[in-house]
Amino acid sequence: MNFGGQTPTIVVLKEGTDTSQGRGQIISNINACLAIQDTIRTTLGPLGSDILMVDGEKTTISNDGATILKLLDVVHPAASILVDISRAQDAEVGDGTTSVAILAAEFLRETKPLVEENISTHVIAKSMRTACRLAVNRVKEIAVHLDRSNPEEFKDLLKKCAATAMSSKLVHRNSDFFTEMVVNAVLCLDSADPDENMIGIKKVSGGGIEDSLLVKGVxxxxxxxxxxxxxxxxxxxxxxxxxxxxxxxxxxxxxxxxxxxxxxxxxxxxxxxxxxxxxxxxxxxxxxxxxxxxxxxxxxxxxxxxxxxxxxxxxxxxxxxxxxxxxxxxxxxxxxxxxxxxxxxxxxxxxxxxxxxxxxxxxxxxxxxxAKTCTLILRGGAEQFIAEVERSLHDAIMIVKRTMRESNIVAGGGACEMELSKYLREYSRTIAGKPQMIVNAYAKALEVIPRQLCDNAGFDATDLLSRLRMLHSKGEIWAGIDFDSESVGNNLDRYVWEPALVKINALQSATDAACLILSVDETVKSQEAQQQGPPPGGMPGMARGRGRGMPM
Missing domain, CATH: 3.50.7.10 (GroEL)
Known part of the structure; x- marks a missing residue:
């Protein structure tokens, strides 16, 4: 049949279906993730703020990243990936749920100019995965192994890790009381394979927070x-x-x-x-x-x-x-x-x-x-307060459990991220072409953690980060933010410790999420789904990755 030299229009999608594609769609997805980052970034660190969320008559006060993202009810298909990695971090290691979402969004922020300059997202993703692999290997290389030969000393070291996990929580002023309780609770479990589900938590309204007690049993x-x-x-x-x-x-x-x-x-x-x-x-x-x-x-x-x-x-x-x-x-x-x-x-x-x-x-x-089980009975005035104490103790319990199993720790307070940033900057100078820019952007993105810690605490981020770069260039790998003196210091000596697994899992999850979002350049939404709103469990429609179908 002759169409007069013109190609006929072939309709394969339902009339009214909205399609968005190209680099504009990638930029739109990145902007959605940055909006999520702006929501939760103020909760990071020991001097971060809490967020009050109201859902009908239920109110929740928390600074736990996984809890906040779950209650935000995110429907944007790309931004919901940050919710998923935060939940995965919570299930795997228990802590670092805010950090992993902030890191993923910052990786996208730093690669956004490269996308706008028409650099292939496949090249960006490949170089980011290389940078992630180098960073993870560096964490394993510098991690400090805790000595388990002396049970009493090892118990004190576990308390240091639990105190760091609680430093950003509502209970940080009572951290001495709760670190003792958390470590004793985990030590009650089977040492070969501690199961946090065997720690029962009961909430009783009334009384003071330090009226809480640990029952070594049920x-x-x-x-x-x-x-x-x-x-x-x-x-x-x-x-x-x-x-x-x-x-x-x-x-x-x-x-x-x-x-x-x-x-x-x-x-x-x-x-x-x-x-x-x-x-x-x-x-x-x-x-x-x-x-x-x-x-x-x-x-x-x-x-x-x-x-x-x-x-x-x-x-x-x-x-x-x-x-x-x-x-x-x-x-x-x-x-x-x-x-x-x-x-x-x-x-x-x-x-x-x-x-x-x-x-x-x-x-x-x-x-x-x-006795391979125990029960924590939590006391407090408001129900929201007790619920936040429970979430705080869950994070600390998971950290102590992981430290018992892995026994490898790194310094917190931005020290580990600054060391990785310095290491990747040096590596980027040894390679040429586009990967050099991408690895350098990855290294710069890692500085978001210490910078945000400074911003939330009201410190001069530009000054402190400059001093940290200088110290790390001199080989002081554990230099980080010192909140007590509002300066910088050796956070390993100050017992600001985190399990190496928290950093490794956060880097891998954040990089995978960023690469996944960069690989999507088309989103298809059906008209019916647009009118009815998203079904339970996510956004309607389909998002197509470059070169392969990828459901969101």
Missing amino acids: AFKKAFSYAGFEQQPKHFKNPKIVCLNVELELKAEKDNAEVRVDEVTEYQAIVDAEWKIIHDKLVAIEQSGANIVLSKLPIGDLATQFFADRNIFCAGRIPSDDLDRVVKAVGGSIQSTCSDIKPEHLGTCESFEEKQIGADRYNLFEGCPE
């Missing part, structure tokens, strides 16, 4: 109780503990069967049979020698009074995670029947006590022989 809020509960003993020494997944109520038998009767006497026989079934269960538990009976399912008033008459403590409707931690702490196993409870199925501990904490009563199991 503590949980008193479960729903029936008549007769107050007659039970509330304190035991070396008790025998049985954990059940059994319902001890009359209605359990009544509701699970249908019986037809011809005479009234037969009905009485059924009632007696029901009583006999539950009575046999209770007698079997009593004969097992257990002093404490815990169950995931309800323990009714009949069973409660039965146990009270025999000086046995019982608690039903225990949350599953709490009961699992009880079993791991006291030993034994969870039983699904009462008919064959043997001595090896029972656990024990040095002491059990029901204790009033604030307005609530808690069951405390302490001195557990299998």
Whole structure:
């Protein structure tokens, strides 16, 4: 068919579909990431600010990068990548969630002029990955290995790492109190593979922040109780503990069967049979020698009074995670029947006590022989304050856990970033062409961490960074920002320590995110998605990478 020499228009997308492509789209994506950076950059460091976020009636006050980005509900497809890397950093190492997002955005800021000069984004990404590999190798080269031969000294070193993680948190004024608590909590876990999920955290409103306590065992809020509960003993020494997944109520038998009767006497026989079934269960538990009976399912008033008459403590409707931690702490196993409870199925501990904490009563199991779990009970005035304390302690717990496993640390306060920047600048002078500019831009971007620390603290960033460059050029690899003297100093000697893994993971994640964003030069959004708004879980449509499809 002859179209008069003109190429016909072929429609492959739905009418009204918005398409954006080319270098303008890359610049737009970079600007979106810079907007995210501007939002969270003021929270970095020990003198950073907190952000108040309001979602309906719920308010959150935090300076934790992952928490802030999650609550911001970012819908821009490129900017949401920064949210993902911040969450990944939180899951992997627990700290550095703000730093990783700031670094990724700064890498994009420094490469933006290169994109505008029509340098291929593939060349930029390749050189950035080279710079990242060199930086990671340099971190591993300069990292200091902690000596674990002396347990007491190693514990003190762990406290230094925890104190650094808390220095930028709401609890930094109480860091001495909480570092002791955090390190003791992690040391309660299995040293071969510490699992932070085995540290239970309970929040009790009221009291002062230093009324918080560490229970080397398990503590949980008193479960729903029936008549007769107050007659039970509330304190035991070396008790025998049985954990059940059994319902001890009359209605359990009544509701699970249908019986037809011809005479009234037969009905009485059924009632007696029901009583006999539950009575046999209770007698079997009593004969097992257990002093404490815990169950995931309800323990009714009949069973409660039965146990009270025999000086046995019982608690039903225990949350599953709490009961699992009880079993791991006291030993034994969870039983699904009462008919064959043997001595090896029972656990024990040095002491059990029901204790009033604030307005609530808690069951405390302490001195557990299998003590690979513990519980932090946090106190404070406002619920938002306690929630931020919990987030702060989570970061510190993760840092101590990683330090125990890796034992390699670097100095914080911008010292590590300045050393990497100086190292990459020197390397860039040994190569020619476009990679030299890109590696140099990468090195300059690393200085955003110490610069932002100075800006948030109100220091003269230009003056302090110039002095840091001079010190690092003389070989002082641990020179960083000293917040106490508002100057610079050796942060390794001042015990401003961070696990090397935090820096390595942040560099790799930030570089990968920056390269991913640079590789996208077209975004396609369907008209329907634009009208309805983004579906749960992200932005509609598709983003196309240069040379390959890449869903966002």
